[in-house]
Structure formats: structure tokens, C-alpha cells
Amino acid sequence: MKARLAASAALALGLAVGASGCSMITYQATTAKYDPSDGVSAGLGDLDLRNILVVSEDGEDGTLVMTVVNRGERSATLGVQFGDGGDIVEVPVPAGQTLVLGSAVEEPVVLEGIDAEVGGLIPMYFQYGDAEGVEKLVPVLDARLPEYADLAP
Numbered sequence: 742m743k744a745r746l747a748a749s750a751a752l753a754l755g756l757a758v759g760a761s762g763c764s765m766i767t768y769q770a771t772t773a774k775y776d777p778s779d780g781v782s783a784g785l786g787d788l789d790l791r792n793i794l795v796v797s798e799d800g801e802d803g804t805l806v807m808t809v810v811n812r813g814e815r816s817a818t819l820g821v822q823f824g825d826g827g828d829i830v831e832v833p834v835p836a837g838q839t840l841v842l843g844s845a846v847e848e849p850v851v852l853e854g855i856d857a858e859v860g861g862l863i864p865m866y867f868q869y870g871d872a873e874g875v876e877k878l879v880p881v882l883d884a885r886l887p888e889y890a891d892l893a894p
Contacts, residue, residue: 780807781879786872787813788834793865795823795852795881796843796892800859803881804892805850806843809834820874822866823852834869843892851894857881 776782780794789810797803811817811834819832830850834840842850857863863881868874884893 779880779882781877783867783875783877785819785867785869785875787811788817788819788869788872790819790867793877793879795855795857795863795879796884796889797855797857797859797881798883798893800857800881801854802894803852803855803857804843804894805830805852806889806892809840809842811836811838811840813837817869820868821850822868823855823863823879824857825864827852827854849892849894855881859883 776792778792780792782792783790789812791808791810793805793807795803796806805821809819809832814836816836817834819834821830821832822828823830830852832840832842832850841847855863859881860883861881862878864876865879866874866876882889884890
């Protein structure tokens, strides 16, 4: 009787370890960083750039949409350059503030002459102060989605 009880306990322990042991070595998708929206994100020193995208109807001019979080104690001026050697647009970001470009509160930042295909990607370079700049491939969307309907230039 004791041997049967010991065998049952060993079998139960073996099944429990075997069934739950996979989670110890399996890749956990929830630990991977990803962009949960239509745009892309980047970190740039004290600035966090989130959900960066461009809304355009014709691919010639577009509205820059993104959220910039300044975690620093000093104001910063974010430089944004689009395309291959395009114009540099400067966006002032107050210290400790969050700036939402493309919202009803902020003045829209219109990028002229982007020459990008709607539905494609445009290279954009972001830089401020002495921080090392970063280049991202930013999606160019049109205004068909309701949340972007009022954003096209």
C-alpha cells in the first residue's frame, strides 16, 4: 500500500513538473518591447518619442504625428529631418512636459515635399542637443481611418 502511495505521489510530482516546466524555458512574448500602435517609437537621451507617423493624402506634404515626452529638467529642441537630406524641422519641448503633435491642442507640424508613397515608409532622423541622433523608418498613412481624418494637410 505504501509503495502504491509513493508511486502515485512520484507520478503526480513528475506530471506537475513536466506540465509546468515548459514555462521556465519558453520565450515570453509579453517581455518583448513592441510598438502597440500604427507608428514607431524611439528613445533619444531625455526624450521619449512615441507613435511617430506621418499623415498625407498625396505623398507630397504630410503632418507629423507623435508624442514627445521630455523626462529632463531642461527644455529641449528636437530636430526632425525627413527623407534624404530634407529640411530640418525644430520642435521645442518644455522640461518635464509631454507634447502631443497631431492633437487639437498643438499646432500641426506640416512637412512639405516629403515625396513619399502613402502606405510606405519614410526615413526620418531625430536629434537634440548633444544626444546621439537616431534614424527611424516612419510609416506614411492616409486619412481613411477616422482617428487620422482631420490630420492630413
